[in-house]
Amino acid sequence: MKKMLKKLLKIDSGVSAHNNVELDRQYLSKDVPMSNIARHQNWYSHLIQIGNKPGMRILEVGSREVTGSYNAKENFRNAEYVGFDYYPGNNVDVVGDAHKLSSYFKEDEKFDIIYSASCFEHFAMPWLVAVEIAKLLKVGGVVLVETHFSYSAHERPWNFFQYSDMGLKVLFSKALGFECIEAGMSNPIVGRFSLLADEYLRNKPVRGLYCHSEYLGKKIKEMENFSWEQLNLEDVVGDTKYPEPK
Template sequence: MRQKYHGCLDQFSILYHAVVFEGWANEADIEIYYDDTRLNVSLTPVKRPDLVPLFGKEAEGWGFAACATLPTKEIDRTKFKLRLNQGIPSANNELFNTALVPADKVFAQMVNTFIAAVAQKPDPSLLEIGSRARSGNTYRDWFPEKLDYVGIDVHAGPNVDVVGDAHHLSRYVDRRFDFMFSISVFEHLLMPWKVALEMNKTLNDGGQALIISHPSWPLHEVPWDFFRFSKDSWHGIFNVHTGFRVVDAQYQFQASIVPVYSNAPHLDNMSTFPTYLLSGCLVEKTGPPQVAWEAEASAVYDLNYSHE
C-alpha cells in the first residue's frame, strides 16, 4: 500500500527573533511550536519540479518556504515541534535531523576513517594539539581506552599533559607519535604553516593527522582569531614542502552569511550563496620538509592567550 503522507525538511535556520524553514509535503498542514506555544507562520508556496519523477506532476506544488517570529533570542532547539502534515509530526526532533546535506555525511566518513586507523594500529600513540577540556568536553572517547595519548595546550587545565605553544611543538615534545589531531585550533594559530613543520618533526613517517577548523565562523576568542580555511586551503599548509600529502578534505554544516544591514547591492543576495561552518583534512606525513621557518611567533604578536 502506498504511503499517504510524504514530506521533508530541507532547511531550518534560526535568525535573531525568527525561524526560517523550507521543505516539501503533500497535503501540507504546517504547524510549528516553541516551548509548547504555537507560532504564527507566514507560508509561501515554492515549485519543486525535482519531486515530479518520484511522485508525479502534482508534487511540483508541494514545496514551501516559511518563517515565524520567536518569543526570545535565547533559543533551545530541543523545544521546537514541527508538523508538515497530519502524517509527519516531529518526534524528539527526528524531523529536524532529516535535513542533512551530503557534505555532512562525507565529512563524517573522513573523521571515522581517522578514528578507525587509530583503533586498528597496534599500540597507537596520539598527540592532540589544543587538548584543554573547555567546559569539560574532550574527544578521548573517540579512541581506544589504552591509547598512548598526550594532550598539549597553551594553557594548563583538564586533559592537558604538556603546556606549550604549538608553533614550537618540538621544544615541548621530545618524541614522535603515530597520530595527531586538532579541533578548532588552527584558526587561532598565527603561523599555521610553522605548526605543520613542527608536526612533521614529531610525527612518525607515514603517520596521519586529522585537522578540523572553520571556513566560516563568528569572531571568537579575539584577538587570537587569525584565520579561516576552505577545504582547498589545506593543500597550502600540508604539501610536499612541509612533508605531507592531503589524503582527504571535506566540509561540514552548510550555512549562510547574512549581513546585519543590506546597504549595498552586492549584499542583497549574499545569504543565497553557500558557505560551511567546518572544514577538515586528513593528512599523512610523507617525509622531511623541504623548507624551514625559524621565526619566533611570539616576536610578531602577543600570543599570551588568556581566554579560559
C-alpha cells in the first residue's frame, strides 16, 4: 500500500510540475528571443572556451567579487586577464570610472574580449561606457554584456537602468562598429500586480518579465571620432521601426 501511495504521489507531482511549466509558458512573450550562447548559465563558460588561450587579452569591467568568488584569474590562467572596478577588492587590477575606461590604459593597449556582468544597470551613462569599450576592443574582438531587464532594486542609489535586448543592441550597434552575434533574455519571471497597487491593477498578471538580458557581439570596424550626437535614429535601430498604430 505504501509503495502504491508513493508511486501515485510521484505521478501527481510530475503532472503538477508539468502543469506549472505550461502555466509559466503563458507568461513568456513570443516576440522576445531567449538567449542561448549568452544565456546567464552559458556565457561565462563560452568566454573561457574562446578566451583562455595564450596571447589572448581579457578585460572584465566590474570585476570586484561582490556575491562570491568565481576565480576569474584562474579561469583565464592561460590568457592575460585584467579586472577593472570602481572600488579596489578581490579580482581588481585597475580601479577607476568605467565612463572613462580607456583613459586608464595606454593608447595602443587593446583587448580580445571585454565583458561585463551585472554592472551596466549601475552605470549612470551607459552610452559612454559602450564607446569606451569600443575604444579598447580589437577589431574582431568580442564583447559580452549581461545585465538586468527585470530585477529587484539593489545597490541603490546607483541602480540606474534596466535593459531589454533591443536596448543593448542600440548601445552596441553597427554605428559604433559592432555586429550582433546574439541578443536576448534569460530566466523568465512570473509576476502580478500586488494588492498595494492601484485598485484597477491589483492581482493582474504581468507577462514578458525576464531577469537577465544579454548581448554578445563582435567589433567589425574601427569608428574614429564617434559621437552619439551625430547619429540619426536609423543608425542605431537599423531596419526596425516603432509598431504602427492599429
